[in-house]
Amino acid sequence: MNEKFNKTKLTLAISLLCCSANIYAAAQVEPEVDPEDDVEVITVSSTKRSLIKALDIKRQSDSIVDGITASELGVFPDANVADSLSHITGVTIDRTSGGEGQGVSIRGLGPEFSIVTINNRIMATDSSSRDFAFDVLPSSVISEAWVHKSVTASQLEGSIGGAINLKTARPFDNPGTHGSFGAEGIYGEQADKFGYKLTSVGSHTFNDNTMGILVSALYSRAPTRTDELSDNWWEPSTSTNWSWDRNGDGLTNDPADDELIFPGTIAYTAREENKERTAVSAAFQYRPNNDLDIVIDALWTRLDTPSKGYTESYFFPDVIASGSDATYGGIKTELNPLGTLVTGITVQNLVPQLVTLEEHRVVDTVNLGANFTYNVTDNSVLTGDIYMSTATREAGGKDRFVVSVPVVAGETTARMELTDGGLPSITLDFADNEGGITQVSDIVGNGQFGPHFTRLEGIDIDDQVIGASLGHEIFLDMAVLDSVEYGVVYNKRTKDREQYDNRANMSLYSGAPFTWDDVDADVVQAFPFDNFLDGVSGDFPREFTVFDVAKAFEAIKSADGNPNVINPLTGEPYVAGYSDALFPVFNSNLSGSVEEETVSLYAQSNFSLELDNMNISGNIGLRYVQTDVTSSGYDSPILSVSEAPQTIWASVVDYGPTVAIEIENDYDELLPSMNLQFEFSEELVVRLSYAEVMSRPGIDQLSTQVDHDSLTYNQWYITKIGDPGLSPVTAEQADLSIEWYYKEGSSVSAAIFQKDIRGFVQSGIDLFEANPEEKPTYLVENPIRWAPSGTYEEVAFTIAGPRNLDQAKILGYEFALQHFFDSGFGIVSNYTYIDTESIVSGFSVGVLENIPDTSYSLSLMYNSDKMSLNLSAYHTESFVTSHWSPLNVFAEDGSVTDTYKGKADPTTWSSASATFYVAEGLEVYAQLDNLLDEGWHGYNGTTDLPGSYAEWGRTAKAGVRYKF
Numbered sequence: 001m002n003e004k005f006n007k008t009k010l011t012l013a014i015s016l017l018c019c020s021a022n023i024y025a026a027a028q029v030e031p032e033v034d035p036e037d038d039v040e041v042i043t044v045s046s047t048k049r050s051l052i053k054a055l056d057i058k059r060q061s062d063s064i065v066d067g068i069t070a071s072e073l074g075v076f077p078d079a080n081v082a083d084s085l086s087h088i089t090g091v092t093i094d095r096t097s098g099g100e101g102q103g104v105s106i107r108g109l110g111p112e113f114s115i116v117t118i119n120n121r122i123m124a125t126d127s128s129s130r131d132f133a134f135d136v137l138p139s140s141v142i143s144e145a146w147v148h149k150s151v152t153a154s155q156l157e158g159s160i161g162g163a164i165n166l167k168t169a170r171p172f173d174n175p176g177t178h179g180s181f182g183a184e185g186i187y188g189e190q191a192d193k194f195g196y197k198l199t200s201v202g203s204h205t206f207n208d209n210t211m212g213i214l215v216s217a218l219y220s221r222a223p224t225r226t227d228e229l230s231d232n233w234w235e236p237s238t239s240t241n242w243s244w245d246r247n248g249d250g251l252t253n254d255p256a257d258d259e260l261i262f263p264g265t266i267a268y269t270a271r272e273e274n275k276e277r278t279a280v281s282a283a284f285q286y287r288p289n290n291d292l293d294i295v296i297d298a299l300w301t302r303l304d305t306p307s308k309g310y311t312e313s314y315f316f317p318d319v320i321a322s323g324s325d326a327t328y329g330g331i332k333t334e335l336n337p338l339g340t341l342v343t344g345i346t347v348q349n350l351v352p353q354l355v356t357l358e359e360h361r362v363v364d365t366v367n368l369g370a371n372f373t374y375n376v377t378d379n380s381v382l383t384g385d386i387y388m389s390t391a392t393r394e395a396g397g398k399d400r401f402v403v404s405v406p407v408v409a410g411e412t413t414a415r416m417e418l419t420d421g422g423l424p425s426i427t428l429d430f431a432d433n434e435g436g437i438t439q440v441s442d443i444v445g446n447g448q449f450g451p452h453f454t455r456l457e458g459i460d461i462d463d464q465v466i467g468a469s470l471g472h473e474i475f476l477d478m479a480v481l482d483s484v485e486y487g488v489v490y491n492k493r494t495k496d497r498e499q500y501d502n503r504a505n506m507s508l509y510s511g512a513p514f515t516w517d518d519v520d521a522d523v524v525q526a527f528p529f530d531n532f533l534d535g536v537s538g539d540f541p542r543e544f545t546v547f548d549v550a551k552a553f554e555a556i557k558s559a560d561g562n563p564n565v566i567n568p569l570t571g572e573p574y575v576a577g578y579s580d581a582l583f584p585v586f587n588s589n590l591s592g593s594v595e596e597e598t599v600s601l602y603a604q605s606n607f608s609l610e611l612d613n614m615n616i617s618g619n620i621g622l623r624y625v626q627t628d629v630t631s632s633g634y635d636s637p638i639l640s641v642s643e644a645p646q647t648i649w650a651s652v653v654d655y656g657p658t659v660a661i662e663i664e665n666d667y668d669e670l671l672p673s674m675n676l677q678f679e680f681s682e683e684l685v686v687r688l689s690y691a692e693v694m695s696r697p698g699i700d701q702l703s704t705q706v707d708h709d710s711l712t713y714n715q716w717y718i719t720k721i722g723d724p725g726l727s728p729v730t731a732e733q734a735d736l737s738i739e740w741y742y743k744e745g746s747s748v749s750a751a752i753f754q755k756d757i758r759g760f761v762q763s764g765i766d767l768f769e770a771n772p773e774e775k776p777t778y779l780v781e782n783p784i785r786w787a788p789s790g791t792y793e794e795v796a797f798t799i800a801g802p803r804n805l806d807q808a809k810i811l812g813y814e815f816a817l818q819h820f821f822d823s824g825f826g827i828v829s830n831y832t833y834i835d836t837e838s839i840v841s842g843f844s845v846g847v848l849e850n851i852p853d854t855s856y857s858l859s860l861m862y863n864s865d866k867m868s869l870n871l872s873a874y875h876t877e878s879f880v881t882s883h884w885s886p887l888n889v890f891a892e893d894g895s896v897t898d899t900y901k902g903k904a905d906p907t908t909w910s911s912a913s914a915t916f917y918v919a920e921g922l923e924v925y926a927q928l929d930n931l932l933d934e935g936w937h938g939y940n941g942t943t944d945l946p947g948s949y950a951e952w953g954r955t956a957k958a959g960v961r962y963k964f
Helices: 002-027 046-060 081-085 549-558 578-582
Strands: 065-069 091-095 101-106 116-118 144-148 163-167 177-188 193-206 211-236 261-289 292-304 307-315 324-329 341-348 353-359 362-377 380-394 399-406 413-417 425-429 449-457 459-475 481-501 585-611 614-635 638-643 651-655 659-679 684-695 717-720 729-743 746-766 777-781 792-796 798-820 825-840 843-846 854-863 867-876 879-882 902-904 907-919 922-929 935-939 946-951 955-963
Touching: 046 065, 046 729, 046 746, 046 798, 046 825, 046 854, 046 867, 081 091, 081 101, 081 144, 177 211, 211 307, 261 353, 353 449, 353 549, 399 549, 449 549, 549 578, 729 798
Parallel strands: 116 163, 261 341, 638 777, 717 798
Antiparallel strands: 065 144, 091 101, 144 163, 177 193, 177 955, 193 211, 211 261, 211 946, 261 292, 261 307, 292 362, 307 353, 324 341, 341 413, 353 399, 362 380, 380 459, 399 449, 413 425, 449 481, 459 481, 481 585, 585 614, 614 659, 638 651, 659 684, 684 729, 729 746, 746 798, 777 792, 798 825, 825 843, 825 854, 854 867, 867 907, 879 902, 902 935, 907 922, 922 955, 935 946
């Protein structure tokens, strides 16, 4: 594989250098222009102006960078910054509910490998790790967004993919008095609901233009709905001890059965959200003279996005023993010549477990900062910055997953069949049912449902970042060396995580021990949608009952001490306070805090010289980084694992006294960097860069969290979420780019880049794989199910955790074009191809997961003094989502007999917009997103075995904006 990379790199480098020579020659040919020719003068619209401005900044940059600027004060190109970044070469995005952009990947690496800053400051996040969720940040508070693909020593460390720096506006960006007001209506096609957005921004400079203030505000409500396949769990028969005698030999789990891949859970979900956003930003700028500039700025945002989902879930383990008329596919083996995958099966008494789920996400983000620039002397500049950032989310125990099962008299027959390119078909026959039910939508009475499984959980996040920096640049009057800059940067981040859940008692009312009618509760509601999953093939119920969660909890509580409601486990009424055990408590195993303190020192020299009519400039620098990590949490020693009294499927973990723990670690890195710029002319620039870079493990990967959830399901497996001793992921990277600015506002560019990455963190590693005899043992009651209870045995537990094991290689190239015609038409396009190799535990497993090797975008536009029109499309090719597939069969020696990959379908996200300038300062606009009604479709190895599916629908927006 290394030979492949080296040859490809050499070929592309030669090709780019040849292109350089040809472009340089073309740049010297000046077109003949007749001064007497009439030239149509087109007023540059705001859209065109922003693209030209971004291109000019890119041209003047001392490194490889791409960016986007706001077209007007408070008017960023897209409602979501992530959507705007998707048009930058080498950038792909992840979409969340409603198709909105959330996570950003750069040059083949996911959000966890890219640092996101605002005004060069780390922004706190509400995630358990570092990844920045762009949905918390309305784009109207941003004036510029830049993706730094190469590195300078003065840049903040922490990124391998690329660094994203967002900038907020300053009063002196545009002196004087300016402002705008906007109102926008929003319609979500899938949700079939309307929303709106209100924005205002104003800036004013005063006191003889030595002071200025800028304030902006936003409030919006946007309805979204996502229809999805929320669960499609398939596993080998041995993993859950299936009891189907498929060949009628009287034996279950014989060698042929052990190879089979059975359906576990198949679930279809409609999820709706009402995203409410509020944001206020302000900046005060003081510039008494040309030597001093002070800026104090603040930003507060709130994202309030409650989510409610409705699910029909089919759980096969309970009914698989009745399986018949099976069909097969997948891998063919000697024991299973028809294939190991059960592609169709008929079972008895399969009824849907109906779920109503609620997720609570309210995020408050605050950023406060002050910075200054001071010209100490004519050739010396001092800069300084101090800031704090916080993000809080209080969702502990507020997420709800409430399952109610039908209580249906009589027999039912169900058939499951996989659908090529669609979702699994599940048809139910109620012919032998005594209740007059003919379809799932007929099960609508409170007397037909009762409580079953209730998962209550959620986390409180408190992320706090404080930082300061001081830099000094000295300008030199020397032949080659232009300036020297050096500085120090300090950051301290503390992320607290508290989890509240009811993991020990989720099945307290398993199997519907009473109905809602038994407690006089009106819980059942009609399905609220009439077009559920209508964009995909598959025969399954598209209408089913949903539940009022608040009333369900009231009903459960009302069973306490109710003499008319009998607990089937005791034969007596539920005791008073019985339901209290259902509600969340503090989970110390999954809670804790990580404090990370970093000090960075950097020195960088900037140089330029002229050589044979070619200007050469650049910088060489060194950055030293010291990192101290302190992880605190809790240790709850396991005393034993006992069977739960209410169900044979569950176990109860008995703990000893919980004690607080604290683990410290530190490391340092020396990171050199170099950027060279060759200006063959004013139009033609070639850039070459090299750097050693690093990204830190995720905050959760540094925690002391331990997950014992698998023990509840009789799996003797403990997962360590984090390890405070993890090292950073490091890489060597090189870039070569050619940029031809052949016309004002127009350019064509090409780039090749390579990254050699070491120390990828791989989770789920068996920590005792090399010495299994040292595995810890614990007392377990009845470790083999269905044996007599009351007997405890010592069982060796598998302990899994994260390790710095893996490597990766990335080689890619990019092409970009921006061109404006004199007629007012314009085109902006880019293309990226990335070749990756993932090396896991010393073996090449193929490409990196979740990285499309090919992506490209195209925007066509027309700009005049009366209107701006835009049509854009962003495309990603199919890519590997996982190297694991349930279809893969393992031999006795542990080798894989064949390999399937999880994959995602290609997607094209397209938008159209129009802005009309109806009068001075007044404009109206409209936009339609997701023109092609694209969604997400992923597979678990074959096109008839989906891994995930989502439909988002289109979104329409129309608004008016007045500026002065």
